[in-house]
Amino acid sequence: MTPPYCAVCGKDFRGEYFHTGNGGELIRFADYLPLLEGSVGMPAGAAWFCRSHVDAARSLCALIQKDALDSLRQLFGQFSPPIPGPMRDPELWVIVAGANLGAVARLVRSASGWTPAQAHERIKAGPFLLISGWPSELARWEALLREAGATTEIRYP
Ligand SMILES: [Zn+2]
Numbered sequence: 031m032t033p034p035y036c037a038v039c040g041k042d043f044r045g046e047y048f049h050t051g052n053g054g055e056l057i058r059f060a061d062y063l064p065l066l067e068g069s070v071g072m073p074a075g076a077a078w079f080c081r082s083h084v085d086a087a088r089s090l091c092a093l094i095q096k097d098a099l100d101s102l103r104q105l106f107g108q109f110s111p112p113i114p115g116p117m118r119d120p121e122l123w124v125i126v127a128g129a130n131l132g133a134v135a136r137l138v139r140s141a142s143g144w145t146p147a148q149a150h151e152r153i154k155a156g157p158f159l160l161i162s163g164w165p166s167e168l169a170r171w172e173a174l175l176r177e178a179g180a181t182t183e184i185r186y187p
Pocket residue numbers: 036037038039040041079080081082083
């Protein structure tokens with residue numbers, strides 16, 4: 031199976047798909063042929079689509095893949111091809127620090143290693159990327175930050 035890059039826009043959603051099974055879907059078209067037992071690769075007549083394009087792709091799944099992709103490209107236009115690169119880790123963002131600034135600032139400093147001034151500056155500036163890493167590592171900090179009253183978000187770059 032090829033990695034999950036959207037067949038329309040080229041969006042790389044490997045990180046989110048790997049960690050959560052979300053971010054997009056594999057759509058099978060009328061000419062879909064499953065891989066033979068024990069073989070690897072991409073099955074014919076199937077393609078990945080990001081969450082922005084998966085509904086449109088699914089609505090065309092009665093067509094053969096080539097015709098569906100032609101229609102989707104007419105609908106959404108031509109995108110530049112994806113640039114392959116390493117899969118990036120999920121990110122923990124602090125959206126709003128909340129009323130308990132002291133506690134949130136201490137957690138921000140512990141998680142990031144920033145100085146008090148750096149942490150204060152980031153918190154004041156608005157939503158910021160705190161750390162990136164594996165979901166289990168992010169979940170620990172996310173739980174502590176939420177307990178301290180902060181609003182957080184996990185993002186998949
Ligand atoms: Zn897309």
